[in-house]
Amino acid sequence: MLNIQLARKYSRAIFEIAQEEDKLVEYGKELDAAREGLESVPQAIEFLSNPQVEPKVKKDLLKKCFEKELSQNVYHFLLLLVDKHRFALLPAITEEYRALSNEARGILIADVTTASAATKKQQKAIAEKLEKVTGKKVELRLHENKALIGGVVVQIGDRRIDGSVAGRLATLKKQLLANE
Incomplete structure (x- = not known):
């Protein structure tokens, strides 16, 4: 500390x-x-x-x-x-x-995790979407995690957006188990 x-x-x-x-x-x-x-x-x-x-x-x-x-x-x-x-x-x-x-420059860092390497076009689309949502300039820090299967997980500060296949499957599993 x-x-x-x-x-x-x-x-x-x-x-x-x-x-x-x-x-x-x-x-x-x-x-x-x-x-x-x-x-x-x-x-x-x-x-x-x-x-x-x-x-x-x-x-x-x-x-x-x-x-x-x-x-x-x-x-x-x-x-x-x-x-x-x-x-x-x-x-x-x-x-x-x-x-x-x-x-100070109004830039947010977004940790973007995808199942496979994001293309330049995908990176640009993600950055533009995040800039539109946040109203600030966004710089991407790219990560890969095959366990996501597909989709993307974005972490900006303490805010997490899970649009991955693995995340959707986990949500579906919770819902199914809750209905038993």
């Missing part, structure tokens, strides 16, 4: 800076790029999170990797995480930042 609160605190800090500079999207991309780059080398996050490693050594690594790649504020934010021994929170911070940024 403490880690979630700390991640929120740090993500809120970089979010406010990005908002002041009108660079919500850019900072989000940079944070994601830094996270992905570091996660591509499994030992990197462990190294940067290890309290036994000197901060100067960690900062030297970050300097070699990101000083010329990231904006000054995002780069210094990563250095701050090293100074405060919070680098292990980077994945949670980037997720929280994305949520704050999306909220």
Whole structure:
């Protein structure tokens, strides 16, 4: 719980800076790029999170990797995480930042699960329908689950829309069992 609160605190800090500079999207991309780059080398996050490693050594690594790649504020934010021994929170911070940024820009994230991969045309149709229903811009996060048999399940926040064959079969089963 403490880690979630700390991640929120740090993500809120970089979010406010990005908002002041009108660079919500850019900072989000940079944070994601830094996270992905570091996660591509499994030992990197462990190294940067290890309290036994000197901060100067960690900062030297970050300097070699990101000083010329990231904006000054995002780069210094990563250095701050090293100074405060919070680098292990980077994945949670980037997720929280994305949520704050999306909220500020009026974007909803919809987790869309289908039995097989949705085509571009289907993705566009789903996004348009959800935008019409919610009145906001919707970005899809796609998932596959063969157990659905067919159809789609959409999750936006705590709201769930089950239009899957498996969901309909489960509802039918409940109704039949209730009538016994």
